[in-house]
Amino acid sequence: MTQEVAEPNPALTGPQAAATRETLEDYTLRFAPRSYRKWGPGVVSISALGGIAYLADFAIGANIGIANGTGNALWGILFFAVVIVLTGYPLAYYAARYNIDLDLITRGSGFGYYGSVLTNVIFASFTFIFFALEGSIMAQGLKLGLNIPLWLGYLVSSVLVIPLVIYGMNTLAKLQVWTTPLWLVMMVLPFLYLLITHPDAVGDFLSYSGGLDAQGGQGVSFAGTMLAAGVCLSLIAQIAEQIDYLRFMPPKTAENSRRWWTAVIAAGPGWVFFGAIKQVVGLFLAVYLILNFADQAGVANQPVEQFLAIYEDFMPHWLALTLAVILVVISQIKINVTNAYSGSLAWTNSFTRVTKTYPGRLVFLVFNVAIAIVLMEANMFSFLNNLLNFYANCGIAWIATVASDIAINKFLLKLSPKQPEFRRGMLYSVNPVGFGSVIIAGGLSIMTYFHVFGDAIQPYSPIVALVLAVVLPPIFAYSTKGKYYLRRTDDGIDLPMLDDDGNPSDVKLMCCVTGIEFERPDMIASAKPGPNGEKQYISSLALSCDKTGEHVLPEQKTETALTQ
Secondary structure, three states: OOOOOOOOOOOOOOHHHHHHHHHOOOOOOOOOOOOOOOOOHHHHHHHHHHHHHOOHHHHHHHHHHHHHOHHHHHHHHHHHHHHHHHHHHHHHHHHHHHOOOHHHHHHHHHHOOOOOHHHHHHHHHHHHHHHHHHHHHHHHHHHHHHOOOHHHHHHHHHHOOHHHHOOOHHHHHHHHHHHHHHHHHHHHHHHHHHHHHOOHHHHHHHHOOOOOOOOOOOOOOHHHHHHHHHHHHHHHHHHHHHHHHHOOOOOOOOOOHHHHHHHHHHHOOOHHHHHHHHHHHHHHHHHHHHHHOHHHHHHOOOHHHHHHHHHOOOOOHHHHHHHHHHHHHHHHHHHHHHHHHHHHHHHHHHHHHHHOOOOOHHHHHHHHHHHHHHHHHOOHHHHHHHHHHHHHHHHHHHHHHHHHHHHHHHHHOOOOOOOOOOOOOOOOOOOHHHHHHHHHHHHHHHHHHOOOOOOOOHHHHHHHHHHHHHHHHHHHHHHHOOOOOOOOOOOOOOOOOEOOOOOEOOOEEEEOOOOOEEEHHHEEEOOOOOOOOOOOEEEHHHHHOOOOOOOOOOOOOOOOOOOO
16 A cells, blocks of 8 residues: 655755655655645554554553442443543544544644644653563563563563554555454454353452452442542543544545544544453453462463463463463553554654654654653553553543534534644644643643542542543633634645545645645745745645745734634
8 A cells, every 4th residue: 555655856955854754654744735645545444443552551541440340440441431432533523524634633623733742742651661561571471481581571572663664654564464363263252161161250350349359349330420420530541542543544435434434433532442341351361360360369460370260270381381471472462552653753743843853753763662661671660550540531531622612612502613624834832722721621630630639539539530521621712702712724735625525635735845735724824925926835844944934924803713
């Protein structure tokens, strides 16, 4: 599926040239053009869902169940799933419909051109936290199966991913599609075998009340449910990784409408159904180990130990150990290529926008992996619940704010322009609607988590973040009358942005800086006329690297953005 692309002007030098050459492979920093998006809805969906092969869900389910009991864990997982579906749907639709990643969506959904740098840092944090978590699980497997020391396993599991991520979407799509069937067989069949041969394990699981012994000690409570949900909701930013694939969806037409919607829903918010099931299974396996293998209770939250116990029930130890390690390695590589890829995009986006310099995605790929290695060496697995509970407050504030702006401000109240905007010059630097909402929602929920408002409300910090992030954007948008969404309403190009089906246009225009033709949605008129005074056009990427600002169109005085 490799696409042929035009080469930049060979005489061109500077950050625009470097950025253009590298990002033509996978459209790292901008709109994904129709000429590149040749995958069908099914391939995009499978590629996106391939990334959720991670085993962190098993560890998360085990941890929240051991800490809070099965009842609280199950209710917490249900709450988590509902929130993910409600917040993930509008984001997934915008990404697939307009072929832009979540950073570009965030810019025009209440944050502004520079304001979304804050959310990029939140997302980048998500990628290296979960990269470290998945790498830790893989290192546990390598230690168990090959006696590789944990410190070396952390290094191996991290460095192994880098070559797979360098080549972007082409490589990732092939990896996810070809490994998914094997992963499903190795994970699903052994679990079904356990259910059939040990039916009493279901009753033990449902009655388990927490702790590393058979007695446990707590019942179902709202506080316990919210503590469990808080850990699960640290995964809310996973939708951003799903979107990194969904932006490559083909145009939606009357002919492919059903397949298009199925793919978007399944690979967008639909990932949570698979995630929730894995969390429940992870807790089920942990309870099975705790109640049936006393010597394994201390490692019952480690996925490699969970699957080793199942495999050993019907095959020799050496074969069970081999298969358990293979499963762990496949699962962790599948998700960590996505973590590393998405993290490198987030850091690169932020750095390029702020400094007007493009250092290359590889730099931030290595940077993201390096942070993850530090977390692994610090034994993050030992304080996993606390770390994820803390991060959840930041992730919820961001995702819920963007979802609220799309669903309420754009469609219900019509205070925000429906068509997403991400280009420099078209947006204000900072929009208080989203930026202010995230600061307040995230800040107050983090204070709640750290007991600033008392012990009684501490378990409910995720609800504080969620409620404020949903309510504040409409309040800010109404109070500002939507005037901080668009710096301009005219991009200087007399061609429609969308085609007759409502998809981004594939008409091409020449970029005056790079000498390459780009599709209409990625272009904007330049403030600098050509040699003969003619109008010139510039791509969003070249414009983001324009240090002089000579190409940036002046602010257009408008009364309000409400008419957009």
